[in-house]
Amino acid sequence: MKECKIGVYVCNCGTNIAKVVNVEEVVESLGKMDGVVVARSYKYMCSNPGQEMIVQDIKNLGLNRVVVAACSPRMHEPTFRKALENAGINPYFLEMANIREQCSWVHDDAIEATEKARVLTSAAVRRVKYHEPLEKRSVPMCPATLVLGGGVAGLAAALELGDAGQQVYLVERENRLGGNVGRVDLTAPYLDSARDLLTEFITRANQNPKITVMIQSKLVELGGYVGNFQARVEDAQGDIIELAVGSVVVCTGYKEFDASRIKSLAYGWLPNVITSFELEGMIRKGKILTKEGNVPQYVALIHCVGSRSLEYHPYCSRVCCMTALKYAHEIKSAIPKSYVSDVYIDMHAFGKGCEDFYRRSTEAKTMFLMYEKGHPPRIREAGPDDDCGMFIWVKEQLSGEEIEIPADLVVLMVGMEPREDSEAVAHLVNISRDKHGWFIESHPKLDPVATTTDGVFIAGACSSPKDIPDTVAQARAAAARILAKIAKGEIWADAVYAEVDEDLCSGCRVCNELCPYTAVEYDKVKKRSHVIYAMCKACGACVAACPSGAIKARHFTDQQIFAQIEGVLPWHSNHVS
Amino acid sequence: MAFEPRIVGFLCNWCSYTGADLAGTSRVKYPFNVRIIRVMCSARIDPTFILKALSDGADGVLVCGCHPGDCHYVEGNYKAMRRYALLKKTLRSLGVEEDRVRLEWVSASEGVRFGEVIADMTEKIRKLGPNRIKAELILDKAER
Numbered sequence: 001m002k003e004c005k006i007g008v009y010v011c012n013c014g015t016n017i018a019k020v021v022n023v024e025e026v027v028e029s030l031g032k033m034d035g036v037v038v039a040r041s042y043k044y045m046c047s048n049p050g051q052e053m054i055v056q057d058i059k060n061l062g063l064n065r066v067v068v069a070a071c072s073p074r075m076h077e078p079t080f081r082k083a084l085e086n087a088g089i090n091p092y093f094l095e096m097a098n099i100r101e102q103c104s105w106v107h108d109d110a111i112e113a114t115e116k117a118r119v120l121t122s123a124a125v126r127r128v129k130y131h132e133p134l135e136k137r138s139v140p141m142c143p144a145t146l147v148l149g150g151g152v153a154g155l156a157a158a159l160e161l162g163d164a165g166q167q168v169y170l171v172e173r174e175n176r177l178g179g180n181v182g183r184v185d186l187t188a189p190y191l192d193s194a195r196d197l198l199t200e201f202i203t204r205a206n207q208n209p210k211i212t213v214m215i216q217s218k219l220v221e222l223g224g225y226v227g228n229f230q231a232r233v234e235d236a237q238g239d240i241i242e243l244a245v246g247s248v249v250v251c252t253g254y255k256e257f258d259a260s261r262i263k264s265l266a267y268g269w270l271p272n273v274i275t276s277f278e279l280e281g282m283i284r285k286g287k288i289l290t291k292e293g294n295v296p297q298y299v300a301l302i303h304c305v306g307s308r309s310l311e312y313h314p315y316c317s318r319v320c321c322m323t324a325l326k327y328a329h330e331i332k333s334a335i336p337k338s339y340v341s342d343v344y345i346d347m348h349a350f351g352k353g354c355e356d357f358y359r360r361s362t363e364a365k366t367m368f369l370m371y372e373k374g375h376p377p378r379i380r381e382a383g384p385d386d387d388c389g390m391f392i393w394v395k396e397q398l399s400g401e402e403i404e405i406p407a408d409l410v411v412l413m414v415g416m417e418p419r420e421d422s423e424a425v426a427h428l429v430n431i432s433r434d435k436h437g438w439f440i441e442s443h444p445k446l447d448p449v450a451t452t453t454d455g456v457f458i459a460g461a462c463s464s465p466k467d468i469p470d471t472v473a474q475a476r477a478a479a480a481r482i483l484a485k486i487a488k489g490e491i492w493a494d495a496v497y498a499e500v501d502e503d504l505c506s507g508c509r510v511c512n513e514l515c516p517y518t519a520v521e522y523d524k525v526k527k528r529s530h531v532i533y534a535m536c537k538a539c540g541a542c543v544a545a546c547p548s549g550a551i552k553a554r555h556f557t558d559q560q561i562f563a564q565i566e567g568v569l570p571w572h573s574n575h576v577s
Numbered sequence: 578m579a580f581e582p583r584i585v586g587f588l589c590n591w592c593s594y595t596g597a598d599l600a601g602t603s604r605v606k607y608p609f610n611v612r613i614i615r616v617m618c619s620a621r622i623d624p625t626f627i628l629k630a631l632s633d634g635a636d637g638v639l640v641c642g643c644h645p646g647d648c649h650y651v652e653g654n655y656k657a658m659r660r661y662a663l664l665k666k667t668l669r670s671l672g673v674e675e676d677r678v679r680l681e682w683v684s685a686s687e688g689v690r691f692g693e694v695i696a697d698m699t700e701k702i703r704k705l706g707p708n709r710i711k712a713e714l715i716l717d718k719a720e721r
Binding site for chain 2: 072073074098100101102103105106107108109112113115116119120123427430432433434435440452453496514516537538539540541543544545553556558561562564565566568569
């Protein structure tokens with residue numbers, strides 16, 4: 001092995017690391033390690049001057065290995081690899097020590113945290129000595145895209161791609177495009193017609209020759225990898241259609257909360273307790289009536305049904321507050337003599353134009369009643385002598401009183417929840433879900449439409465409750481990410497994959513069966529197995545299983561991991577030579 | 578000086594390492610005793626990694642992967658689970674206590690749970706005391 005000249009760079013991350021970890025102590029200790037030529041600290045290693053420091057050291061001091069002790073490698077490994085590349089050395093000669101997410105942010109004791117940071121960094125130094133130069137693989141990028149879900153998100157993504165002249169397969173389970181927005185009359189806060197918004201999108205999608213719309217169809221299998229996926233879609237006739245696509249956008253949306261789960265709201269038991277979507281249906285038909293066919297005099301809107309509750313969903317569903325205000329407007333204009341009460345916890349009016357809409361709503365004759373989280377309203381039937389059909393008990397916060405308000409029609413503002421098939425979809429496209437069942441983004445702030453599976457994107461309410469503007473923005477963002485990949489024409493796949501040393505391979509074929517991607521192939525003539533690199537996803541299952549030690553996990557070799565184990569157990573050297 | 582357990586954690590990149598990162602971004606506090614080594618999948622964790630950690634002085638070894646059914650590589654965690662069962666059997670015969678080597682499923686959203694696992698494991702190993710088999714394994718290694 002060529003002599004290792006290692007540079008160690010410890011990041012303060014402003015005060016994120018430095019306020020707990022004594023960075024200078026780490027630098028001093030690491031500077032004494034075998035093979036370390038230079039050890040430095042900097043306030044933000046990921047900044048341009050921070051990266052430039054590394055580049056200059058590589059050039060001036062002839063460094064051939066770099067250790068950066070900073071945030072999680074999941075955050076900035078690509079950044080620093082790029083810096084190594086810019087300085088003219090192989091990007092895989094980098095190793096990161098995670099001293100922020102897994103040290104300074106989880107520990108308070110400065111002495112222990114400093115020691116842990118020192119140990120993690122020294123383990124990285126030991127590991128990096130065994131790093132090998134790796135070359136990335138270039139594979140062609142298939143320009144076609146599979147869009148799952150024909151709601152407003154799927155339509156926006158498909159149009160952005162189709163308008164750019166790229167082939168799109170828009171796959172929708174139901175027999176119509178439009179998704180949940182297609183069940184809505186007007187949108188908040190500008191009271192535009194949802195139908196107008198959708199008609200424009202749907203017409204353009206149907207007329208665009210680059211967009212193949214497949215309704216009553218579903219994805220049944222997805223194989224391959226970024227740039228080269230093979231999708232199998234079952235169409236309305238039950239036929240399987242094979243599609244070659246380079247990218248996938250998941251826009252499978254949400255479903256509404258089942259209000260019958262909350263017994264005190266009497267949904268499904270009292271006929272005039274309805275959900276927001278049922279009211280939309282009435283409004284679209286032009287008649288707001290009770291089940292008995294009467295015009296309701298008292299209408300109540302109840303917020304946060306299933307949302308912001310420890311018992312059901314702790315999160316806010318984001319669109320219901322403004323939708324409730326919209327209903328107040330719509331009910332008042334349809335039945336001018338009606339009394340509308342709006343029963344809420346807090347009014348969430350964060351979107352553009354929403355606070356103004358709230359202000360205008362308070363000026364109209366709507367009665368606002370604030371209830372406490374954990375003390376939801378209760379609905380009961382009224383007696384024969386009352387002039388209303390029901391009463392709603394509310395522990396009203398602003399007056400501090402427990403009151404009952406009359407109602408002929410109660411509208412439950414049901415929140416959003418993941419669809420029942422979200423687990424199946426996540427498995428099909430190999431992405432993760434959070435504890436509620438929403439799809440997880442690659443990074444919640446910096447990479448909100450990508451996922452941990454390269455080439456698979458998520459947009460709209462399938463990742464968390466969203467309104468239409470946010471949904472459309474995400475869908476177009478996902479399309480932009482895909483168009484950038486298409487413009488490059490090729491994908492530089494990670495150089496990390498498994499490799500068989502055919503001299504060591506005994507041809508036992510244990511690895512063949514283990515590979516979930518059938519990437520290990522047996523050569524009957526040579527009587528040896530080998531890995532088809534393009535299909536390998538680098539899990540390393542075959543490596544750990546090989547009885548001959550013939551398979552190497554590039555960048556996760558036994559030697560590299562052994563060195564790291566020795567490094568994290570610092571008194572190792574006292575015992576073993 | 579009071580005994581402070583040294584725990585080596587082997588975490589899969591997609592669920593558990595991400596979950597440990599989430600513990601950080603959520604500022605969950607847990608004992609400093611764990612030192613994490615990242616692998617792509619729990620199926621990459623060769624039993625020799627665990628033996629190596631024990632022989633090099635770890636008082637505990639934690640293996641974390643995605644929950645069953647949620648593996649980024651379809652079924653790697655099942656492979657890890659099977660290997661773990663075999664390894665545990667071997668470790669028992671070597672006299673390594675049950676609680677020293679532990680397998681846990683930690684998803685990318687379970688930052689809080691990751692902290693709880695570390696706290697619980699640290700306490701259990703603190704009660705067990707230092708890894709006694711360490712010296713014997715080193716001796717065995719030297720003879721080999």
